[in-house]
Amino acid sequence: MNQMIQSYELLDNLGYGGMAKVLRVRHEITGETRAMKILYEQYAVDPQMEKRFKEEAMHAGKLNHPNIVKVYEYIKEGGNLCIIMEFIEGKPLSQIIGAEVGPIVAAKAIPLFVQIAGAIDHAHNLPAPLSTVILNLRMCSLHPTISQKLPILE
Structure with a gap:
């Protein structure tokens, strides 16, 4: 069984940034593929960074435009802070x-x-x-x- 964060199975890495990495994930019930942005541990332990990351998810989740990736939810599980987003195939x-x-x-x-x-x-x-x-x-x-x-x- 692959690693899980809440109801999402972690599949593979999509990219790495300065503060977070992005994984391709699959919802265990619906089977839908999503992207999961996970804040690196050194930032996730900082309460101010946690607040900023959660606010990012909240604000981005309210944006509704065909050229802005959809944000579905914010997850906090153990030391993981995650944003679940629309998965987009294609090269940057x-x-x-x-x-x-x-x-x-x-x-x-x-x-x-x-x-x-x-x-x-x-x-x-x-x-x-x-x-x-x-x-x-x-x-x-x-x-x-x-x-x-x-x-x-x-």
């Missing part, structure tokens, strides 16, 4: 652009930037305090899907 934009020869062509770039602008506009035009949500717009946080949807992951 940083890998896609890095793999192309020369700069990305305008015909590909413009539709992506329109989606990014729409997500930022949505987040900034919500009533306070939601409008204060800061989206992490690094290219590794942008994952175009096969259908050309560009969700922002953080």
Whole structure:
């Protein structure tokens, strides 16, 4: 049996950041695949960091836009602090652009930037305090899907 956190089976690593790692997980009842962001232990033991991480989940969970990854729940189990999010398949934009020869062509770039602008506009035009949500717009946080949807992951 694989390792579990609450009702989520941990499957594999999707990525590592400065403060958290992201795993692909499966809900044991529904079988749905999700992403689980787990705050590193050295941050999870800090009450201020725990508060910030929980607030991140709460605020992000209220955002509803096709280009912002959905946040489903916040989990605290033992020493683990986790955010359960929509799982997005695809490579980060940083890998896609890095793999192309020369700069990305305008015909590909413009539709992506329109989606990014729409997500930022949505987040900034919500009533306070939601409008204060800061989206992490690094290219590794942008994952175009096969259908050309560009969700922002953080």
